[in-house]
Amino acid sequence: xxxxxxxAIVDGILTGGVYALMAAGLxxxxxxxxxxxxxxxxxxxxxxxxxxxxxxxxGIDPFIGLFxxxxxxxxxxxxxxxxxxxxxxxxxxxxxxxxVTFAVAIVIEGLLTLFFSADLRTLNAWxxxxxxxxxxxxxxxxYLFGFGLAVVLLGALYLFLYRTRTGFSIRASVQNRTGAExxxxxxxxxxxxxxxxxxxxxxxxxxxFGATNSFNPNSGYDLISxxxxxxxxxxxxSVGGALIAAVAAIVIEDVTAVVWSxxxxxxxxxxxxxxxxxxxxxxxxxxxAARAQ
Amino acid sequence: MTAILEVTDVHKSFGGLQxxxxxxxxxxxxxxAGLIGPNGSGKTTMFNVITGYExxxxxxxxxxxxxxxxxxxxxxxxxxxxxxFQLTRVFGRLTLLENLQVGSRGVPRSRRRELYSxxxxxxxxxxxxxxxxxxxxxxxLSYGQRKLVELAMVLAxxxxxxxxxxxxxxxxxxxxxxxxxxxxxxxxRGVTFLVVEHNMEFVMGxxxxxxxxxxxAVIAHGEPEIVRSDPRVLDAYLGGSLEDDPASPAPTEGAxx
Amino acid sequence: xxxxxAPSSEQNPGKSxxxxxxxxxxxxxxxxxxxxxxxxxxxxxxxxxxxxxxxxPLIFSNPATTxxxxxxxxxxxxxxxxxxxxxxxxxxxxxxxVFFGSGAYFLANVANLWHMQGGVGVFALVPLAxxxxxxxxxxxxxxxxxxxxxxxxxxxxxxxxIFQLLAYNLxxxxxxxxxxxxPIPPWLAxxxxxxxxxxxxxxxxxxxxxxxxVRRSRxxxxxxxxxxxxxxxxxxGVRTGQVKLSAFVLSAVVTGMxxxxxxxxxxxxxxxxxxxxxxxxxxxxxxxxxxxxxxxxPVIGALILExxxxxxxxxxxxxxxxxxxxxxxxxxxxxxxPQGIIPSSAEILRNVRARRAEQGGPRASQPDQxxxxxxxxxxxxxxxxxxxxxx
Numbered sequence: 001x002x003x004x005x006x007x008a009i010v011d012g013i014l015t016g017g018v019y020a021l022m023a024a025g026l027x028x029x030x031x032x033x034x035x036x037x038x039x040x041x042x043x044x045x046x047x048x049x050x051x052x053x054x055x056x057x058x059g060i061d062p063f064i065g066l067f068x069x070x071x072x073x074x075x076x077x078x079x080x081x082x083x084x085x086x087x088x089x090x091x092x093x094x095x096x097x098x099x100v101t102f103a104v105a106i107v108i109e110g111l112l113t114l115f116f117s118a119d120l121r122t123l124n125a126w127x128x129x130x131x132x133x134x135x136x137x138x139x140x141x142x143y144l145f146g147f148g149l150a151v152v153l154l155g156a157l158y159l160f161l162y163r164t165r166t167g168f169s170i171r172a173s174v175q176n177r178t179g180a181e182x183x184x185x186x187x188x189x190x191x192x193x194x195x196x197x198x199x200x201x202x203x204x205x206x207x208x209f210g211a212t213n214s215f216n217p218n219s220g221y222d223l224i225s226x227x228x229x230x231x232x233x234x235x236x237x238s239v240g241g242a243l244i245a246a247v248a249a250i251v252i253e254d255v256t257a258v259v260w261s262x263x264x265x266x267x268x269x270x271x272x273x274x275x276x277x278x279x280x281x282x283x284x285x286x287x288x289a290a291r292a293q
Numbered sequence: 294m295t296a297i298l299e300v301t302d303v304h305k306s307f308g309g310l311q312x313x314x315x316x317x318x319x320x321x322x323x324x325x326a327g328l329i330g331p332n333g334s335g336k337t338t339m340f341n342v343i344t345g346y347e348x349x350x351x352x353x354x355x356x357x358x359x360x361x362x363x364x365x366x367x368x369x370x371x372x373x374x375x376x377x378f379q380l381t382r383v384f385g386r387l388t389l390l391e392n393l394q395v396g397s398r399g400v401p402r403s404r405r406r407e408l409y410s411x412x413x414x415x416x417x418x419x420x421x422x423x424x425x426x427x428x429x430x431x432x433x434l435s436y437g438q439r440k441l442v443e444l445a446m447v448l449a450x451x452x453x454x455x456x457x458x459x460x461x462x463x464x465x466x467x468x469x470x471x472x473x474x475x476x477x478x479x480x481x482r483g484v485t486f487l488v489v490e491h492n493m494e495f496v497m498g499x500x501x502x503x504x505x506x507x508x509x510a511v512i513a514h515g516e517p518e519i520v521r522s523d524p525r526v527l528d529a530y531l532g533g534s535l536e537d538d539p540a541s542p543a544p545t546e547g548a549x550x
Numbered sequence: 551x552x553x554x555x556a557p558s559s560e561q562n563p564g565k566s567x568x569x570x571x572x573x574x575x576x577x578x579x580x581x582x583x584x585x586x587x588x589x590x591x592x593x594x595x596x597x598x599x600x601x602x603x604x605x606x607p608l609i610f611s612n613p614a615t616t617x618x619x620x621x622x623x624x625x626x627x628x629x630x631x632x633x634x635x636x637x638x639x640x641x642x643x644x645x646x647x648v649f650f651g652s653g654a655y656f657l658a659n660v661a662n663l664w665h666m667q668g669g670v671g672v673f674a675l676v677p678l679a680x681x682x683x684x685x686x687x688x689x690x691x692x693x694x695x696x697x698x699x700x701x702x703x704x705x706x707x708x709x710x711x712i713f714q715l716l717a718y719n720l721x722x723x724x725x726x727x728x729x730x731x732x733p734i735p736p737w738l739a740x741x742x743x744x745x746x747x748x749x750x751x752x753x754x755x756x757x758x759x760x761x762x763x764v765r766r767s768r769x770x771x772x773x774x775x776x777x778x779x780x781x782x783x784x785x786x787g788v789r790t791g792q793v794k795l796s797a798f799v800l801s802a803v804v805t806g807m808x809x810x811x812x813x814x815x816x817x818x819x820x821x822x823x824x825x826x827x828x829x830x831x832x833x834x835x836x837x838x839x840x841x842x843x844x845x846x847x848p849v850i851g852a853l854i855l856e857x858x859x860x861x862x863x864x865x866x867x868x869x870x871x872x873x874x875x876x877x878x879x880x881x882x883x884x885x886x887x888p889q890g891i892i893p894s895s896a897e898i899l900r901n902v903r904a905r906r907a908e909q910g911g912p913r914a915s916q917p918d919q920x921x922x923x924x925x926x927x928x929x930x931x932x933x934x935x936x937x938x939x940x941x
Contacts, residue, residue, distance in 0.1 A: 036704060087885065092842075094700050095642035096884060099838070102831050103880035110873030118869075217870075221827060225711040232704045263719050270712040274693060277705065281696040346785065366785035376785075384778040386843075387771070395775040397768065399787020446786070 001258075007137040008258045012251030014143040015212070017150040020246035022205035022223075023230040024154060024239045025198030031174035031237030032194040035085060035097030039105035041224025043199055046108060047073055047206020048215050052121050062123050062207050063145070069203040077199025078192045080104060085195065086188065105220060112217040120214040128211050146208035153204055154243070157197070161239075170194055174237060229273045235283030245284060248272070296355075297322040297454055297485050298343065298374075303352030305338055305509075312338040313349070314509035320454070325476065325486040327496045327517075330506035331530055336489045337379055339506070340456050344376045345369040356454070370399045375447035376456035379489075381439040385432030389423055389442055390414055392431050393449045400450050408451055417445045421475065437464035444475065454485045461492040473499050497521065505529065603751055607744045616743035620815070622856040623750035624808045627757035628829075629836040629848035631804035634761045635797045636834070637842040638770060640777030641699055643798070644830045645706030646805050648690060648713045649683035651824030653806030654813035656682040658730040659723065661814075668735035673749050676810045683806020684799045691798035695791065710830060717821035729820035732813055746815045753811060757804045762845045764800070773797055774843070831880070832859070839883050855883075 026040045047069055054065040084104060088096050127141035161167035169190050172180040181187050209215065209223070230249055234241025249272050257265035276284060296319035305313040312335045320326045328336050341347035343354055345366040354362045361369055384392050390411070397409040407413070418424045421441035426434070431442055440460060447455055457476075461469045469492070476486055476499055490496045496503065497517045505513040505520060507529040513520050520526055603623075607616050628646065636642050656679040657672070666672055694705045717724045724730065737745060764770040772793045775783040784790045813819040832855070833848075840851030858879070866872040 030700070034700065036700075084881070092640075092642070095703060095834075096838075098642070098644060098703060099831060099835060099880065100884055103877045103884065105877075106828075106873050106880070107877030110870045110875075110877060113870030113873065114868070115870075225708070228704050229708050229711075232701055232708065236700055236704070267712065267715045267719055270708060270715065273705075273708055274712070277693055277697070282698060282701055344785065346781070366781070367787045367789070370785060370787045378782075382779050382782045384775050384782070386778055387774055391771055391774075394768070394771060395783060395788060396786035398772070398789060450786070 003136045004258045005255060006135055007139075008254040009251055010135070010139065011143065012254040013247055014139075014147040015254075016247035016250035017147040017154075018205055018208045019226065019230060019250060020243045021150040021153055021201050023227050023234070023242040023246050024157065025201040026227050027231045027234065027237055027239055027242045028170070028174075029195055029198040030231070031239075032170055032177075033085070033097075033191050034094055034177075035088070036094060036101070036228075037195070037198060038098055038101040038224055039080070039108065040101075040198070040202060040227055041222075042105040042108045042112075042217075042220035043073065043076075043202045044206040044209055044223050045215055045217060045220045046112065047203040048123070048210030049112060049116060049121070049206075050203065051207040051210055052123055055123060055125075062125055062211060063149070066149075066204055066207060069207065070200050073203035073206075074196040074200035077196040080199070081192050081195035086191070105224075109217045109220060116217065118216050118218065120216050121210070122214040123207070123211040125211065140212075142208070142211045146212065149204055149208065153201060157201070157239075160197075166190070166193060226269065229270055232283050233273050233276055235285035238283070238285040241283060241285035295322055296320060297357055298487065299353075299355040300339070300343065301353045301355070303339070303342060303349045303354065305335075305342060305347060305349050312509055313342065313352075316352070316506070316510050318504045318511045318514060320485060320487050321502070322453075322485050323480070323483060324501040325480050325488065325499050327500035327503040328487060328489045328506060329491070329493075329496055329503060334506040334529075335509040336506055337458060338509075340376060340458055340489065343369070344374060344456065367399065370396075370450065371401070373451075373453040374456065375450055375452035375454070377440065377443040377447060377458055377460065379458045379462065381436065381443055383431040383434075383439050383442050383446070385430065387431060388428050389418055389431055389434075389445075390427045392442055393417060393446050396446055396450050404451070408449060414449060417448050418442075420448070421445045422471070437468045440464060440472075441468075444472075448479070452484070454487065455479075457486060457488045457490075459489055459491065461490055461495045469495060600755075607747045611740070611744070613740065613743045616747050618857055618860045620743060620747045620750045621860060622852060623747070623754040624812060625833065625836060625852040625856045626849050627750070627754040628805050628808045629833040629840075629852045630754075630757040630761045630845075631801045631808075632833040633837040633842065633844075633848040634757075634764055634804075635801035637837055637844070637847070638764070638773040638777065639794055639797055641695070641794065642703050642834065643694075643706045643801075644703055644834060645690075645708075645710035645713075646801070646833060647710055647825045647827070647829045648706075649687060649802040649805040650809035650812070650829060651713060651717060651821075652686045653679035653683045653809035654819050654824045655717070655724055655730070656806070657810040657813050658732050658819050661733050662730065666733050668733035670735075670745065672733060672735070672814055673745075673811075676749065676753070676807050676814075679810035680803040680805075680807035683809070684803040686806075687799045687802030688795070691795045691802075695794050695798065707830070710825065710827070714821055714825040717825055724821065727821060729818050731818050732816075734817055746811065749811050749814075750808075753804070753807045756807070758845065758849060760800065760804065761848075764797070765845055769793065769796070777843070828876075835880055835883060855879075 022040065022044055026037055029035065029037050050069045050072065051062045051065050054060040054068060055062055060068075080101075084100050085097060088100065125142070127145055129140070131138040131140045132144070133139075159167075161171055169180065169185045170193070172183070172185060173187060173190050173194075177187065180190070213219070226249075230246045231242055233249060234243070234245035249269055252272055253265045253269040256268040260268075298320040300319070301317050303313050303316045304311070314335075316335065316339060318328075328339065330336055338347060342349045343361075345361070345364050345368065349362060352362070353360055356369070356372055356374060359372070361372065364372075384395060387395070393414045394409060397405050400408055415424055415427060418427050421444055423434075423438060423441055423445070426438075431439060434442065440463075444457075444460070460472050460476075464472070473495060476488075480486060488496065488500065500517055502515065503513075503517050503520045504511050505523075505526045512529060513523045513526045515523075606619060610616065610619075628650065632643065632646055653676075657675050660666075660675055660678070661672055666675075690709055694702055694709065697705060718726055720726075721728075735742070735745065764773070772783065772788045772790075775786075775788060776790055776793065780790055809824065813824070816823070836851030836855050837848045838851070839847075839855060840849065841847030859876070862872060862875050862879075866875060
């Protein structure tokens with residue numbers, strides 16, 4: 001039992017890291033633009049399909065494929081922001097953004113269904129099938145690599161936010177949008193880049209997701225529900241919060257599956273959100289976090 | 294005369310910024326009291342603390358002898374303290390009449406019918422000269438008109454004390470004059486006022502007593518003429534005479550007449 | 551804008567009770583001064599609509615048509631309910647399916663528990679299903695409404711997924727993915743849908759009437775005040791927590807009734823149909839489309855969008871293409887009608903009247919039509935900036 005729990009915790013941390021990456025993008029988008037990108041879930045699935053296509057049709061290893069998929073998704077994100085989000089009027093922006101991104105998500109899901117049908121797919125590579133033996137259980141390499149990828153990308157994100165001028169602009173916009181505009185920050189450009197980053201990371205998340213799960217166009221709903229929970233749990237706008245929330249929630253879920261039952265594990269995942277909200281209505285690192293960035 | 298509002302040694306910080314540092318003063322019942330001071334001296338924060346929009350870190354606030362330091366905005370309102378805001382806060386998408394009616398819950402049930410009858414609300418709007426626009430949306434009004442609506446909203450609740458946050462700011466001299474007249478009328482009927490203002494003519498004209506704040510504390514208190522020439526006060530306003538207050542408009546005909 | 555006229559000094563709005571008019575009216579909600587002709591026009595239109603609605607299935611008795619009409623009415627009800635909370639208070643809820651599904655499963659469970667036979671009697675359970683959904687809304691609303699608006703939206707979505715999961719997992723109550731059966735009424739195929747049509751019509755009438763009543767009441771006024779400036783409303787004495795929760799629960803009750811009728815119509819209920827993500831978004835879309843914060847807005851929105859959706863459903867067989875078309879439809883609506891139909895026309899009307907009133911003297915003719923006239927449209931030219939200022 002204890003081995004199982006240990007495995008669950010390790011699995012949880014590793015998977016949580018990947019979710020943290022995708023959630024970071026989502027929460028950053030909210031922090032800068034005050035909009036909620038419901039399409040994040042289906043975009044992860046799109047990332048998975050992109051990796052899949054590269055692998056199956058061009059024989060490119062999924063990790064190598066990221067050099068293509070990440071820029072593609074980044075540009076897609078910029079495009080979505082420019083076409084759909086930018087036009088939204090200030091009033092009721094958040095609510096409208098949910099409707100708009102949901103509509104975009106539906107369109108993407110429709111396109112994916114058209115091209116790939118509802119058949120389940122998954123990625124293949126040696127590190128997916130083979131495992132390393134550690135602490136008395138077997139851990140597929142992909143989990144470790146995926147976590148490593150998440151760490152690398154999150155680190156890159158951190159460096160970008162804190163060491164570059166554009167990153168500074170983004171952080172300033174999170175803290176005070178109007179103030180940022182007043183000091184000459186081009187909010188449109190910042191928004192586009194942020195959205196692009198938010199979507200770009202889903203390429204990486206999608207690849208790992210596709211490598212560790214079988215997926216089809218319908219997988220987006222489950223993903224977005226989890227990402228939303230993580231983002232709210234951590235506090236909207238807080239990347240650090242999203243990180244902690246992701247790992248914590250997924251670990252709790254995985255442990256619940258072992259200790260109680262797999263059936264209730266998912267419900268527990270959402271239950272954690274409710275419990276936290278009872279104590280801290282705005283998430284773990286709610287409003288304050290938006291400043292601390 | 295008794296003090297209807299007493300603020301004792303109130304401290305309030307926002308992160309590293311100390312807005313109120315041991316602020317102490319009192320407002321006598323039935324007076325028109327002024328609260329002046331350079332920008333950033335803590336006047337609006339003081340208002341917020343008194344009316345429950347902010348909570349003091351330490352110190353007490355008393356209304357009619359009763360401690361209201363921890364009271365909520367609704368509770369303070371129910372006790373008979375009304376306030377207006379520096380940046381007007383009216384309900385933009387409601388009509389003027391509806392704006393007034395929102396506050397009906399803030400008075401005890403026994404008085405609701407009397408205070409919030411439609412005819413009384415219309416009378417109040419007439420009092421501030423906006424009866425013709427009773428059915429217009431508040432959002433369509435000019436800044437000055439919205440200030441008058443705020444005043445009417447406050448009056449609707451028949452408060453004992455009214456806190457006015459920069460009532461003369463940003464409106465034309467004629468309106469300022471009218472505003473002053475309204476305040477005097479109401480004061481004659483027993484309403485106590487505490488007015489934050491930068492317009493020195495206005496303040497000197499209508500206030501019985503003035504408190505001067507600087508750096509989060511009260512540095513001077515007394516009748517207008519005395520305060521006007523108090524060296525500490527002059528110092529606080531960048532070492533000039535009060536007419537040099539950069540925030541006040543050039544002296545005009547107005548409330549003093 | 552004309553400067554306010556100098557008020558007469560005889561006015562005495564302040565202190566003494568004698569200043570109150572001897573004919574003091576009960577505390578009014580939305581303005582009650584109304585021009586007789588304006589009100590009459592409203593009632594005529596509503597009456598006519600009612601007559602048409604009642605006669606509809608008798609004229610167009612084709613079951614396919616009645617079915618579409620029934621769904622449309624259910625969405626009229628659900629969208630009105632959504633708007634009654636979200637449109638009026640400004641808190642966008644996107645998890646209403648929670649109550650829809652709760653109502654559906656309540657009906658299924660009780661009908662089975664009491665071994666009810668199919669028939670008109672089962673409809674009696676619909677209001678109870680609504681009440682049950684209302685009960686569910688109390689804790690859900692209480693938890694959700696403690697947060698800021700942005701977080702609120704996401705929490706309602708999270709609750710939606712929770713309930714969907716519960717539907718799958720609480721097999722004792724819901725039978726999980728196997729679903730539950732409802733009693734099958736013994737009606738002929740030709741008139742089967744007609745019964746449901748009238749049931750849906752009943753729910754729709756309740757929804758719209760409730761929406762209208764709330765809008766005219768002080769309760770509705772407080773909701774609108776909360777929408778514009780919640781802190782200020784609280785500062786004036788409005789019990790914002792109670793008001794929001796009450797509206798939330800009312801909205802849930804109606805939505806629950808819709809779910810119950812729907813389940814009974816289908817004859818069986820499964821988790822993905824009872825708790826459907828698209829439902830949440832569709833009713834919001836209809837509300838936006840028709841006009842937030844108005845009574846007729848969601849009605850118009852549903853009347854236009856639902857038949858369209860049904861039509862697409864029938865015409866397009868490929869699942870992928872259907873999704874793409876839905877998505878594009880949504881995007882077009884949001885792009886080109888962010889205010890909704892009703893506010894735009896009402897705004898024009900109001901500008902015309904305001905101009906006339908200014909010329910005509912003190913409060914000359916300002917007819918107020920609570921149902922069609924919009925006190926709180928989505929946007930007026932000034933309100934965009936006002937919104938920024940007031941925050």
